[in-house]
Amino acid sequence: MKLKILASTAQAESTLLIQKAAQSLGIDFEVLLLDHIQTSAGAIFHQNVELVGSPDLMIWLRLGTLSRRRGLEIARLMQMRGLRLINSAEAVELASDKIESYERLHKIGAPVPRTWPFSPEIRIRASELHHVKPRSPVSFWIKTRIGSQGIGVSWAADATHALAQMDLIRVSEGSGVIQEHVPGEDLRLLVCEGRILGAMKRTAAAGEFRANLHQGAKAEPTEPTPAEAALALRTTHAMNLRVAGVDMIRHENSAVVLEVNPSPGLAGISACLGKNLAVEILTNFKTNS
Ligand SMILES: Nc1ncnc2c1ncn2[C@@H]1O[C@H](COP(=O)(O)OP(=O)(O)O)[C@@H](O)[C@H]1O
Numbered sequence: 001m002k003l004k005i006l007a008s009t010a011q012a013e014s015t016l017l018i019q020k021a022a023q024s025l026g027i028d029f030e031v032l033l034l035d036h037i038q039t040s041a042g043a044i045f046h047q048n049v050e051l052v053g054s055p056d057l058m059i060w061l062r063l064g065t066l067s068r069r070r071g072l073e074i075a076r077l078m079q080m081r082g083l084r085l086i087n088s089a090e091a092v093e094l095a096s097d098k099i100e101s102y103e104r105l106h107k108i109g110a111p112v113p114r115t116w117p118f119s120p121e122i123r124i125r126a127s128e129l130h131h132v133k134p135r136s137p138v139s140f141w142i143k144t145r146i147g148s149q150g151i152g153v154s155w156a157a158d159a160t161h162a163l164a165q166m167d168l169i170r171v172s173e174g175s176g177v178i179q180e181h182v183p184g185e186d187l188r189l190l191v192c193e194g195r196i197l198g199a200m201k202r203t204a205a206a207g208e209f210r211a212n213l214h215q216g217a218k219a220e221p222t223e224p225t226p227a228e229a230a231l232a233l234r235t236t237h238a239m240n241l242r243v244a245g246v247d248m249i250r251h252e253n254s255a256v257v258l259e260v261n262p263s264p265g266l267a268g269i270s271a272c273l274g275k276n277l278a279v280e281i282l283t284n285f286k287t288n289s
């Protein structure tokens with residue numbers, strides 16, 4: 001097996017972890033930096049060397065919010081050239097779009113918080129939100145359509161504040177969702193090829209409500225219930241992802257899905273669980289490729 005990682009930087013923690021894992025497993029690997037990629041007449045070049053597919057080559061997309069658009073453009077071209085991606089461009093595009101992915105989750109009947117999409121053309125009215133139970137200090141979440149690591153996610157104590165935040169996004173030509181707050185424990189489950197590799201419970205930092213590790217949350221290992229594990233596998237499958245990080249809120253003995261992340265961080269969860277999940281993922285692909 002050969003591995004190429006498509007990313008905007010080679011230095012991100014999880015990308016470094018994947019490189020080290022590849023090295024320790026004797027996998028021939030290379031990071032393809034988006035800034036070093038050129039295309040010409042449908043062909044793709046990395047530092048002037050043409051990328052060509054081979055049966056043993058796999059491409060791992062590691063796209064952040066800012067590299068998403070360009071990364072997906074290159075990823076689609078790669079697919080057209082016959083290169084094999086671990087998570088396909090279409091699946092990453094869907095899962096990283098908070099409006100489209102919510103609609104997919106809703107369509108398959110996965111439990112999700114009540115959610116209202118908005119855009120410059122679609123404005124949510126206060127009357128639509130009136131049956132959401134007010135909670136202190138958070139009743140609503142406001143999310144930009146594209147975002148990750150908690151960036152692009154905000155909260156509001158009441159509908160008035162939620163709608164004002166929605167309008168801030170709309171006047172900048174943005175779209176997104178308003179979502180009801182679901183109280184409970186924040187979980188992240190890491191899925192690879194129909195298996196749960198591990199799960200952590202995340203607790204937001206003081207004064208913060210987003211439980212992302214990038215926002216200072218603390219993590220501890222947790223054992224998902226069979227229902228939570230099944231939900232993570234089902235939603236990952238519905239998004240056509242082979243590797244994903246599923247975020248859930250464990251609430252009154254059941255769980256709702258917040259998102260299915262197509263480029264999940266591996267460093268934080270590996271440190272939390274005391275096992276190298278990059279090695280586990282690559283071992284899986286090495287054995288089955
Ligand atoms: N509806 C909600 N109910 C409770 N907490 C939420 C809700 N939506 C978001 N959060 C909190 O904010 C965090 C980030 O939200 P998420 O939708 O996963 O966006 P991101 O892609 O930025 O991680 C979640 O992990 C959770 O702690």
Ligand SMILES: [Mg+2]
Nearest residue numbers: 149150247259
């Ligand atoms: Mg998340």
